Amino acid sequence: MRKNLILLFLFALFSFPAFAGHWALRHVSSGEYLYSKEGQLALAAEFCLTDPSFSWLLEPQADGSLRIQSGDCAKYLASTGNGSMSSVAEDWTVTSTADQLYRTLKGKEGTLKAYGTDLWRIEPVAAPVDLKGRGAKITWTEYQAEHGDFQGVLIGPSTELQDPASEAVGRMGVKLEQTGDRVSWIAEADADGLELRYSIPDAPKGGGMDATLSLYINDEKSECLALTSRHAWIYGEGHSASRFWTDDPNNGTPRKHFDTQRFRLKQPILAGDIVELRRENTDDAAFYMIDMIELEKIPAIGERPEGFLSITDFGAVANDGKDDSEALSQSLSQAADMGAAGVWVPAGIFDFFPKEPIPEDVPGNPDQTLYQRFPLSDIHLKGAGAWHSELRGNGIAFQCGTRWQVSDLAIDWQGESRRSAMLFFGRTGQDSGFSNLYITRCGLVLSIYDPDSRNFTVRNSRIRSTFAGGINLRGGHRNALIENVHTRGTGDDALIFWSTKSEKSERPTRDSVIRNCTC
Known part of the structure; x- marks a missing residue:
């Protein structure tokens, strides 16, 4: 029996300025919220309920009020401290029968829109939080699709697994969905870089499809x-499934839509410009689900530091679509032999192809030793900036030792399923870490036990759209710091210290800090 249940209706604007712990009523079939005649969101609910997906029936009464009945158990809409049922506001009256309990809401400020005995669902409404000084210090501006000016279908809010x-x-x-559908925003600042989080349909047999979307x-x-x-x-x-998540639609429930x-x-975009994504007749995906965009001013290209060897000195050519694996391998090896300061990745896209494909029938998480890995130990791999230097392809991953650094570049592993690699594998050792990276489409970024790990740092980086987790420091790390990291769309944990002991590390992780990060 659910006890101590309080149901209290409050007025809120359609823009959802809610209060902590509040809920809204959404019509299950139409997706609409309960509105007043002015078109504003009329009702939000605050109550103590262990099951947030609890369903209700709304019934209009002859006097214009609404009677709300529990759609699951038809009971327990309110309780006083002694367990007896009672109303909690003057606007409520309680009507009960032998097996059902109702509460009737008297109309406030106009006639409320109702749908007879249609099923409604109570959903959480986010509370405004003062985020000043919290989270990652970002260099871009975020624009949510639902907050823009749009012609299309508003989706959500939802917490349903397959939605x-x-x-x-x-x-x-x-x-x-239709030609001419669009979503637009007014740019708050100058920008020449755009990041789009979106979803278009999969191919019928899996494996994905390509499409265009017009930018105005x-x-x-x-x-x-x-x-x-x-x-x-x-x-x-x-x-626990016999086959872990794959890109085969026959394998079960769809996940990772975006x-x-x-x-x-x-x-370039100037402050005050109208930025619009528009579906034209040449944009031929069945639908485009737009979550958000980010706009930012791209930083200047970084210069090659003194004492760094360049991968182009060993045969790598930017933007040619050819495999640069041998050039990176030779440059890292030569830099280690010479005691060079590091290896430089100039501006451009450098491609990496695997030596051997990972078997399709590998269950669960594949053996990370199957992937081609480049050694990192006592070396600094540095690029011209995360918007300028990019390592791309499912042939790029690293076998890490001690005192390694990777900075100022993007890594796009181009993964298509959970079989994607972990980028940094092995150890962290002493005084290692990475900074100013943009990482996307890998299995996960890093998940390492290391009883000798000291002073590992991750700073000023973005992690996007991984198939598993982000950064997972398992047992053994001491004095680690993860700072100013922004993650979005990780399949598992985003940032985590896992202070366990195991056969891989008898020491737990300790004395470590996650600071000013956003997940």
Whole structure:
């Protein structure tokens, strides 16, 4: 029996300025909220309930009020401290029968919109939180689709497993289904870089598909954005399933609906410009679910530090689509032999192909030793900036030792399922870490036991759209620091200290800090 249940209706604006612990009533079939005649969100509910998916029936009464009945057990709408049922506000009256208990809400400020005996669901409404001084210090501006001006279908909010809206930031987004559907925002600052979090359909047999979406600036077409679903849409049941999550639709429940793509814009955006994503007749995906965009000013290209060897000195060529594995391997080896300060990755995209494909039938998480790995020990691998230097492809991953650093570049592993690699594998040793990285589409970034780990640091980095976790420091780390890291769309944990002991480390993780991060 659910006890101590309080149901109290409060007025709120449609823009959802809610209060901590509050809930809203949503019509299950239409997705609409309960509105007043002015079109504002009329009701939100505050109550103590262990099951947030509890359902209710709303019944209009002859006097214009609404009677609300529990759709699950038809009981326990309110309770006083002694367990007897009573109303909690003057606007409520209680009507009960032998097996049902009702509460009637007298109309406030106009006629409330109702749907007879349709099923409604009580859902959480986020409370405003003062975030000043909290989280990562970001260099971009976020624009949520549901807060923009749009013509399309508002999706969410939802916490249902198979509902794509449940994976969106804020559990909401906008779906562009028809030619001419659009979503737009007014730019708050100058920008020439755009990051889009979106979902387009999978191919019928899995493996993803490609499509375009048109970008307009001030109602003039700027360019077509090339999108893909090849790095989203994985399928499967729980961790105990015989086949773990794969990109085969026959494997079970769909997951990971959204992917993130970055674009260096052909036309810069100025503060005050109208930035619009519009579906045209040449944009031929069945739908486009837009979660959000980020706009930012791309930093200047960094310069090659003194004493660094360049991978281009060993045959790597940027943007040629050819494998640069041998060039990176030779440059790291030569730098270690010479005692060089590090290895430089200049501006451009450098591609890495695997030596051997990972078997398709590998159950669960694949053996990380199967992947091609480049050694990192007593070395600094540095790029010209995360918007400028990129290591791309499922042939890039690292076998880590001690005193290694990786900084100022992007790593896009291009993974398509849970079989994707862990980028940093092995050890952290002493005084290792990475900074100013943009990491996406890998299995996970790092998950390491190391009883000798000291002073490991991760700073000023972004992690996007991984198939498993982000950074997982398992047993043995001491004085580790994760600072100013922003994560979004990790399949498992984002940032975690796992202070366990095991056969891999008799020491737990201790004296470590996660500071000013956003997950």
